[in-house]
Amino acid sequence: xxxxxxxxxxxxxxxxxxxxxxxxxxxxxxxxxxxxxxxxxxxxxxxxxxxxxxxxxxxxxxxxxxxxxxxxxxxxxxxxxxxxxxxxxxxxxxxxxxxxxxxxxxxxxxxxxxxxxxxxxxxxxxxxxxxxxxxxxxxxxxxxxxxxxxxxxxxxxxxxxxxxxxxxxxxxxxxxxxxxxxxxxxxxxxxxxxxxxxxxxxxxxxxxxxxxxxxxx
Ligand SMILES: [Zn+2]
Numbered sequence: 001x002x003x004x005x006x007x008x009x010x011x012x013x014x015x016x017x018x019x020x021x022x023x024x025x026x027x028x029x030x031x032x033x034x035x036x037x038x039x040x041x042x043x044x045x046x047x048x049x050x051x052x053x054x055x056x057x058x059x060x061x062x063x064x065x066x067x068x069x070x071x072x073x074x075x076x077x078x079x080x081x082x083x084x085x086x087x088x089x090x091x092x093x094x095x096x097x098x099x100x101x102x103x104x105x106x107x108x109x110x111x112x113x114x115x116x117x118x119x120x121x122x123x124x125x126x127x128x129x130x131x132x133x134x135x136x137x138x139x140x141x142x143x144x145x146x147x148x149x150x151x152x153x154x155x156x157x158x159x160x161x162x163x164x165x166x167x168x169x170x171x172x173x174x175x176x177x178x179x180x181x182x183x184x185x186x187x188x189x190x191x192x193x194x195x196x197x198x199x200x201x202x203x204x205x206x207x208x209x210x211x212x213x214x215x216x217x
Contacts, residue, residue, distance in 0.1 A: 016062035030060035149182035
């Protein structure tokens with residue numbers, strides 16, 4: 001039951017994107033529908049509700065959420081925080097069970113393969129790399145649409161292997177994005193940035209030999 005609720009919530013956000021994007025005012029129909037919804041919700045009788053009225057009620061709620069004042073938003077955050085603290089352990093248990101359900105696994109598999117899933121994974125990766133941006137979505141679009149290295153113009157390939165693989169380059173000091181380049185250019189730039197003198201093959205061989213001898217002892 002809770003699982004279904006979760007999927008429903010995700011769906012809700014998707015369904016009401018038009019409300020979130022266009023500052024809408026609730027109609028009388030929507031307002032009235034929500035009054036019924038609220039009453040039934042308190043009585044835990046939502047499943048008896050007419051689907052069309054429910055739809056209107058949820059539209060009202062989406063509009064209401066979108067038009068909250070700063071004070072109302074803060075109040076909600078505080079309420080959520082208290083709720084979270086009170087039920088944290090219970091949630092952990094619930095999540096553990098939920099993650100193991102076939103339903104959830106199938107949902108996640110589908111999500112990861114979807115456009116949104118790929119985007120979300122890429123943005124998470126950027127954040128893990130420490131890249132700071134005002135708009136990760138714009139950054140993602142750039143990542144997606146860049147087909148050639150912006151340094152040497154070689155055609156880029158996807159995946160984690162190959163000299164031509166796509167890399168996102170950022171300044172390690174300012175943490176700001178620079179450009180999309182190939183792996184070779186990325187390594188070269190790293191060497192330049194950190195004032196590392198490239199090692200000669202002889203040096204690399206010598207280092208390996210030393211390490212080998214040391215480990216042998
Ligand atoms: Zn390159």
